[in-house]
Amino acid sequence: MAQTDGRKGEIIQMASKLFRERGYSAVSMRDLAAGIGVKAASLYNHISSKQEILSSIIISIAERFTEGMNAIVSKKVSVKNKLEEMIDHHIQVMIDNPDGIACLNNDWVHLKEPELTYFLDMRNGYEENLRKILKEGIKSKEIKQVNVEVMLFSMLSTLRTLHLLHEKKKGIKTDNLKNEVKQILLTGIMN
Amino acid sequence: MAQTDGRKGEIIQMASKLFRERGYSAVSMRDLAAGIGVKAASLYNHISSKQEILSSIIISIAERFTEGMNAIVSKKVSVKNKLEEMIDHHIQVMIDNPDGIACLNNDWVHLKEPELTYFLDMRNGYEENLRKILKEGIKSKEIKQVNVEVMLFSMLSTLRTLHLLHEKKKGIKTDNLKNEVKQILLTGIMN
DNA sequence: GTCTATAAAATGATAGAC
DNA sequence: GTCTATCATTTTATAGAC
Numbered sequence: 001m002a003q004t005d006g007r008k009g010e011i012i013q014m015a016s017k018l019f020r021e022r023g024y025s026a027v028s029m030r031d032l033a034a035g036i037g038v039k040a041a042s043l044y045n046h047i048s049s050k051q052e053i054l055s056s057i058i059i060s061i062a063e064r065f066t067e068g069m070n071a072i073v074s075k076k077v078s079v080k081n082k083l084e085e086m087i088d089h090h091i092q093v094m095i096d097n098p099d100g101i102a103c104l105n106n107d108w109v110h111l112k113e114p115e116l117t118y119f120l121d122m123r124n125g126y127e128e129n130l131r132k133i134l135k136e137g138i139k140s141k142e143i144k145q146v147n148v149e150v151m152l153f154s155m156l157s158t159l160r161t162l163h164l165l166h167e168k169k170k171g172i173k174t175d176n177l178k179n180e181v182k183q184i185l186l187t188g189i190m191n
Numbered sequence: 192m193a194q195t196d197g198r199k200g201e202i203i204q205m206a207s208k209l210f211r212e213r214g215y216s217a218v219s220m221r222d223l224a225a226g227i228g229v230k231a232a233s234l235y236n237h238i239s240s241k242q243e244i245l246s247s248i249i250i251s252i253a254e255r256f257t258e259g260m261n262a263i264v265s266k267k268v269s270v271k272n273k274l275e276e277m278i279d280h281h282i283q284v285m286i287d288n289p290d291g292i293a294c295l296n297n298d299w300v301h302l303k304e305p306e307l308t309y310f311l312d313m314r315n316g317y318e319e320n321l322r323k324i325l326k327e328g329i330k331s332k333e334i335k336q337v338n339v340e341v342m343l344f345s346m347l348s349t350l351r352t353l354h355l356l357h358e359k360k361k362g363i364k365t366d367n368l369k370n371e372v373k374q375i376l377l378t379g380i381m382n
Numbered sequence: 383g384t385c386t387a388t389a390a391a392a393t394g395a396t397a398g399a400c
Numbered sequence: 401g402t403c404t405a406t407c408a409t410t411t412t413a414t415a416g417a418c
Contacts (some may be wrong), residue, residue, distance in 0.1 A: 007383085021299075021300070022216075022300060023214055023215075023216055023297075023300070023301075024214075024217075025214055025216035025217040026215075026301065028410075028411065028412085029411080029413080030410090030411085030412095038383090038384065038385090039342065039384070039385060039386085040412085040413090041384080041385070041386080041387095041413080041414080041415095042383070042384050042385070044412095044413070045383055045384075046383090049412080049413080050412070050413095055350040067222075074411060080381065098215040101238045106214075106297060107214075109212070109213060109214070110200075110213075110214075110217065134380075142381065143380050143381060144374075144379075144380055144381070145380075146371060146374055146375060146380065147367075147407080149356070149359075149360055150356070150368070150375055151375055151380050152373060152374065153349070153353075153355070153356045154349045154372070154375050155380075157348045157349045157353075157355075158344070158345045158349060160348075160352075161348045161351075161352070162344075162348075164348075165340070165341065165344045166342070168340075169340055171237045173223045176338075177341070180337060180338045181337075181341060181345070182339040183337055184337060184341055184342055184345050184379075185338060185379070185380070186379055186381045187335075187379040187381050188255070188326075188335075188375075188376070188377055188378040188379025188380070188381075189334050189335055189337065189342050189346075189376070189377060190271065190333065190334060190335070190377045190378050190379075198401085219392075219393060219394080220393075220394060220395080221392085221393080221394095229401090229402065229404070230404080231394085231395085232392095232395080232396080232402080232404080232405095233399095233401070233402050234394070235394095235396080236401055236402075237401090240394080240395080241394065241395090274415090325401060330412070335402070
């Protein structure tokens, strides 16, 4: 779960915001400290390194994605239902922490072992589960006979970058966003 | 057009590759020089700053996107046709320089003025033109009555990150990729 | 728990020999 | 056009006073 209270939570929140804006490597510990209103050295009373902050941000979100997906794949419902639940869950995780999502997307390359492998395993597992759902849908004719990889990629591209839309259109209600994304990803745009 | 010959071209190519892998801020001039097989100081005989390299990479691609889109919007063809041509063009630009595209996507925030404004104007213009096509399609009933912004966003998300799919599936032929992306973006995945 | 001071390394860039 | 040497800054992180 996401740290939000206490100094450590404050550090992680501010780091998420700055990493989102400029990227992990372009944000210094001084920048981060200044954003909070303390000196850089003071940060080290709450965290042990810049790396640890990045890991905290990314891993907690990746675990939430993984748990949600694992709960959905094995359900005894239609493929359409599974895809809808997956999209809803993905969007909810984004809504709860858009800065962290942006950070996960852009800066996971800067994770160090063993967190890097742990993250990549979760990411691959997530993709593999979605691939399984799509293949099941093709088999049952719920889904068109198109290239699974392109289909998979297109859905994930939209979902993974949705924080950018969320940022630009702050007005849009969560339920509307979920419904509109579901409609477009599942049934396309052409009449 | 993309520089590819001469030392300067070599520098830009290697920079595109490294910026793609690690991001602009995480690649040092020493890293870049080592990738080419010279010392960092030697780079400055061909370029004036690290910033200039980033600008070279991003601006030339953004101009190509802009030119292509401008040529398409005003054509006297159906909306479906325009969208297909737009997708084909977008994918072609990506195929010709996948590293540069990745760099444009991830590192445009590190552009400095006046290039930053020039880039953002082109980017906004591109989006505005695509929005215009989609609205035209909604009016003519070629396109479904869904939220234009979500539709626009979903298409651009997929197109903008397509270098990631291209990297993972090197086997796929360009024409197949174009056709599959067109089918999925335009008609969706559900039967 | 925050501060000042500082260490040790890395960074973008320049000067000048060859 | 490339090199060595170097400058001025900035970086992450630690030590120790308060």
